[in-house]
Amino acid sequence: MSEFKQTFNSSLGKKLIMALTGLFLCTFIIVHLSGNLSLFKHDNGQAFNAYAHFMTHFPPIKVVSYLLYLSIVIHSVYALILTVSNRKARPVAYAAQPKSPASWSSKNMGMLGSILLLFIVIHMKDFWFNYHDFAGNSTVGYKEYKTDLKTGEQISAVDLPAGDYEYSVSTENGVETMVAKDLNATVAIAFKQWWYVAFYVLAMVAVSFHLLHGFQSAFQTLGWTHRKYSPVVKFIGTWFFAVIIPVGFALMPVIYFFSR
Incomplete structure (x- = not known):
C-alpha cells in the first residue's frame, strides 16, 4: 500500500x-x-x-x-x-466520566x-x-414575467397553462419577457x-x-x-x-x- x-x-x-x-x-x-x-x-x-x-x-x-x-x-x-x-x-464507557472542556x-x-x-x-x-x-411527474409549473425596461417595473406575472416550455428572455418594444420554471x-x-x-x-x-x-x-x-x-x-x-x-x-x- x-x-x-x-x-x-x-x-x-x-x-x-x-x-x-x-x-x-x-x-x-x-x-x-x-x-x-x-x-x-x-x-x-x-x-x-x-x-x-x-x-x-x-x-x-x-x-x-x-x-x-x-x-x-x-x-x-x-x-x-x-x-x-x-x-x-x-x-x-468509562465508569466515571472525566471532566472535559469539549463543548x-x-x-x-x-x-x-x-x-x-x-x-x-x-x-x-x-x-x-x-x-x-x-x-x-414534476409539480413545478412555468411563469411568464413582463418588465418595463425603461422604468424597471414589473408589468405582469402570469402562470402559464400546462405545456412544454423552456427558459427564455426576449425584448420587444421596451418590454422584457421572461419565461421560467416557477x-x-x-x-x-x-x-x-x-x-x-x-x-x-x-x-x-x-x-x-x-x-x-x-x-x-x-x-x-x-x-x-x-x-x-x-x-x-x-x-x-x-x-x-x-x-x-x-x-x-x-x-x-x-x-x-x-x-x-
Whole structure:
C-alpha cells in the first residue's frame, strides 16, 4: 500500500478529508444563502426563478454542483466511519466520566450530522429533484414575467397553462419577457406547512451547532492554527457560520409562513 493510501486510510487522513469537504460545503452555503435572499424580493419570484435557472444550467456551476453532491456523500460516509471507529476503540464507557472542556456540539456531532443529512435528502427531493423532473411527474409549473425596461417595473406575472416550455428572455418594444420554471411557487407551498417550517428551523439549529464546532475543528485538523489568527477563525465560525448563516436560512420559511 502506498504512503498516499496509508495516509488517507488513517484516522488523521479521514479527518483531513472531513475538514476539506466541510470547508467546501461552508463556501457553498454562503453562495446558497446569497441566492435564496432573492426570495424576500416582492417580484412574484422572478429574481429567485432566474437564480434557480442559472444555478442549474450554467456549465461551471453545474460542475461545482456535482462536486458539492460528491462532497456531501464523502463527508457523511467518513463521518460515519470515524464515529464507528471511535466506538470500536472504546466499546465500554468509562465508569466515571472525566471532566472535559469539549463543548456540547463537539460531543453530539453525529446526531447533528444525522439531522442535517435527513434534511438534505428531504430538501433535495422536494426542490432539486422536483425542479429537474427526473421522474416525469414534476409539480413545478412555468411563469411568464413582463418588465418595463425603461422604468424597471414589473408589468405582469402570469402562470402559464400546462405545456412544454423552456427558459427564455426576449425584448420587444421596451418590454422584457421572461419565461421560467416557477420554483418560487413550490417554495411558497412548502413554507405554508407548519411541520415543514418547524423541521426547517430545527435543521438550521443543527447547522448552527454543527458549524460552531466543525468550522474551527477543520482549521485545527489542517494545522492552520496561529496565536494571532485563531481568534479570528473562532469569531467567524461563531458569529458568521453559527449565527448569521443559520438565522438567514431560518428566516425564509418563518417569514413565508406568517406573512406570505
